[in-house]
Amino acid sequence: MKFTTDEQFILASASPRRKELFEKLGIPFEIMTSDVIETTVSASTMVDYVRKVALLKTRDVAKKVVGKTLIGADTIVVFEDTLLHKPKTRQEAVTHLQKLSNNRHQVMTGVAIIQADGTETTFVEVTEVYFKNLSQNLIEAYVETGDPFDKAGGYGIQTDGVLFVDRIEGDYNNVVGLPLASLFEKLVALNLIKI
Numbered sequence: 001m002k003f004t005t006d007e008q009f010i011l012a013s014a015s016p017r018r019k020e021l022f023e024k025l026g027i028p029f030e031i032m033t034s035d036v037i038e039t040t041v042s043a044s045t046m047v048d049y050v051r052k053v054a055l056l057k058t059r060d061v062a063k064k065v066v067g068k069t070l071i072g073a074d075t076i077v078v079f080e081d082t083l084l085h086k087p088k089t090r091q092e093a094v095t096h097l098q099k100l101s102n103n104r105h106q107v108m109t110g111v112a113i114i115q116a117d118g119t120e121t122t123f124v125e126v127t128e129v130y131f132k133n134l135s136q137n138l139i140e141a142y143v144e145t146g147d148p149f150d151k152a153g154g155y156g157i158q159t160d161g162v163l164f165v166d167r168i169e170g171d172y173n174n175v176v177g178l179p180l181a182s183l184f185e186k187l188v189a190l191n192l193i194k195i
C-alpha cells in the first residue's frame with residue numbers, strides 16, 4: 001500500500017530486515033545508522049532496557065540531522081529473564097539454541113520515534129515464541145550455516161530458524177525486528193502519515 005506524508009523519514013537502523021519491512025508503508029525514507037554500544041544501558045526490566053536502547057540509538061542519529069522524523073529500534077531475545085545476545089562464537093550460538101529448545105522465550109523490540117520538533121515517542125512490542133525440541137545435530141548443522149551470528153538469540157525466524165518454531169503469540173514481524181503494524185498505528189495516531 002502507499003500512504004502519504006509531509007514528513008521526511010529516517011530509519012535509524014543498519015538492519016536490512018527493518019528496511020524491507022519499513023518499505024511496505026510505501027513512503028520515502030533514508031537510512032542512517034548509529035554507533036551506540038548497547039551494553040552501556042542500565043535498566044530495571046528487559047522492557048525498559050530495550051526501550052532505552054532504541055531511544056539511545058535513535059537520539060544518536062537525531063543529533064546529526066535537522067527537520068526530519070526518525071525511527072529506530074532494537075530487538076532482544078529474553079529467556080528466563082536473561083538476555084541472549086547476538087552470539088559471538090559457535091559455542092555461544094549452540095548454548096543459546098540449547099536453552100531455547102523445547103522452551104518458551106520472548107522477543108522484544110523497542111521502537112523510538114523522534115519527530116522534527118524533538119518530541120519522543122517509544123513503545124515496546126513483545127512476542128512469545130515457543131520452540132520445538134531441537135536435536136544436537138540440528139543445532140550444530142544450523143550454527144554451521146553462519147546464520148545465528150547477526151541475530152539476537154542466535155536464530156532467524158525468517159531464515160532456517162523457522163524450522164524450530166512450534167508457535168508464536170504476537171506479531172511475527174516483531175521477531176524479525178520491526179513490529180510494523182504497531183508502528184504504523186503509532187505513526188497514524190501521531191499524524192505523521194495519512195491513510
Ligand SMILES: Cc1cn([C@H]2C[C@H](O)[C@@H](COP(=O)(O)OP(=O)(O)OP(=O)(O)O)O2)c(=O)[nH]c1=O
Pocket residue numbers: 012013014015017018033034057073074075076077107150151152153155156157158161175176177
Ligand atoms: C530473533 C530474531 C532476531 N533477528 C534480528 C533482528 C535484528 O536485526 C537483530 C537484533 O539486532 P538489533 O541490535 O536489534 O539490530 P541490528 O544490529 O541488526 O541493526 P540496528 O541496530 O542498526 O538497528 O536480530 C532476526 O532477524 N530474526 C529473528 O528471528
